[in-house]
Amino acid sequence: MRFIFPVILTMFFSFICYSTGQAAETNETSIYDQRMELYKRVELVTNIPWYYLAGIDQYERNVRQSRRDLPKAEGITGIYFKPEIWAGPLNPDYQDENPLSIRFFNGMGMDGNGDGLASSTSDEDVLFAFANYLLSYGTEHDHIKMGLWDYYKRDKTVGIIVGKAQIYKHFGRLNLDDHAFPVPLRSNxxxxxxxxxxxxxxxxxxxxxxxxxxxxxxxxxxxxxxxxxxxxxxxxxxxxxxxxxxxxxxxxxxxxxxxxxxxxxxxxxxxxxxxxxxxxxxxxxxxxxxxxxxxxxxxxxxxxxxxxxxxxxxxxxxxxxxxxxxxx
Structure with a gap:
């Protein structure tokens, strides 16, 4: 019996670790699926190709992860609007979620999920707002690049986002986190x-x-x-x-x-x-x-x-x- 218990204990912990790993992997897959579903849904409404939306979202998520002056992303998307940009520069209420008053004050906030609110914490609202901004320039590649430059005012940012979009379009998926060692392991x-x-x-x-x-x-x-x-x-x-x-x-x-x-x-x-x-x-x-x-x-x-x-x-x-x- 004293030999059986350690074996059972080892099997138990192995099962727990395996289940935890499976759960984490499933959760990651679920996030990628949710993001793709959202990108495709916004593409259907705005005609902005999903891979551009994915490139913008991924760029902003990475920027927020590497800087301390920006809040960390809490939802499944990473795009961030400053309160005064979302609600409008002259809006006396930067927490305003009324689409009509936001539009009156030239804010970028929009209602993307049909709940009557333009919430900067809603993934659907935020992504739809950015896509609608790009739509004002057009849906072709050069038009989207022009919209990105006017928004970010940085050539390098535009180049990075467009590069991401090309990568996502090429592979047709979001889960692209694997890596390889730079030289073959069999080499000396x-x-x-x-x-x-x-x-x-x-x-x-x-x-x-x-x-x-x-x-x-x-x-x-x-x-x-x-x-x-x-x-x-x-x-x-x-x-x-x-x-x-x-x-x-x-x-x-x-x-x-x-x-x-x-x-x-x-x-x-x-x-x-x-x-x-x-x-x-x-x-x-x-x-x-x-x-x-x-x-x-x-x-x-x-x-x-x-x-x-x-x-x-x-x-x-x-x-x-x-x-x-x-x-x-």
Whole structure:
């Protein structure tokens, strides 16, 4: 009996952990389904394609997660209107939910679910209000870009949102959170945490990434679902590629030996897709190579709607490496 009880206890906790994991996965799937249903419903009414709505919503959600001056999203969507924008700049009541008075004061708030109220805490009302704003410019791609620029007044924001929309349209779904380790696990590689270390070439600066040392020509792979935002030469990074994912993260791959065949700007990529090879390019004019051992410099940068900064990719690399080993 003393051997049976531990076995039963282990089975019990295993079942609990499995059930909890299943519940979390189901809940995530449910959120994606709810969002997609809402996007499609608003698209049906406004003719604004769902993938643009998804791109805007995801952009704003990521911005709110990375900034302290904005409230965190509480519903299933992430779009945020300042009270004075929602109710109208001259409205004496910034908490106003009356669609008629909001319209009178030129507020953006609208009733999207038919309950007679224009609530800034309602997912339906908020998404419908933003879609209706874009509708005033038109439903074509260029019209939507014009509307986005007039709203955000930032070219980079417009580019990021349009990129997200293209990614969502390409894959036809919202659940695009998987990642891959940047080099094949079967290859001979090594890396350690060097983010923030001093660098002297080209002036005093810190190392904004993790160096993964591997043999020359070892395949370099995309780490996320994203769109190629930059491809070419940099005197520090040599041949390099920049990929923007759906979470406002910019994945930077440098010192490459070359690029994958037919790889081009604006191309949609997914985790594990070949984008280039490990090399030793950089630290000089175009074509300079061999000034250091071959390795991949991998960095991640976050955009928060105002600026972009580097953060330590090492913990993410360890996580993706572990997850990929578990899958195999």
């Amino acid at each position: 590689y090594s890396y350690k945490n060097t983010w923030g270390a001093a660098r002297g070439w080209g002036g005093r600066r810190i190392h904004e990434g993790t160096d993964i040392f591997a043999d020359y020509g070892v395949p370099v792979r995309s780490t996320a679902y994203g769109i190629i935002e930059m491809k070419g030469w940099n005197r520090f990074g040599g041949w390099r590629i920049g990929i923007r994912d759906i979470n406002n993260n910019y994945h930077y791959f440098a010192h490459l030996s070359g690029f994958a065949k037919d790889l081009k700007l604006g191309q949609i990529v997914e985790p594990g897709m070949l984008i280039g090879g490990v090399g030793s390019s950089g630290y000089g004019p175009p074509g300079t190579s061999g000034k250091f051992p071959p390795h991949l410099h991998y960095g991640i940068y976050k955009d928060n709607g105002y600026t972009e900064w580097s953060f330590d990719p090492y913990p993410h690399l360890r996580l993706w490496e572990r997850q990929e080993r578990q899958k195999k």
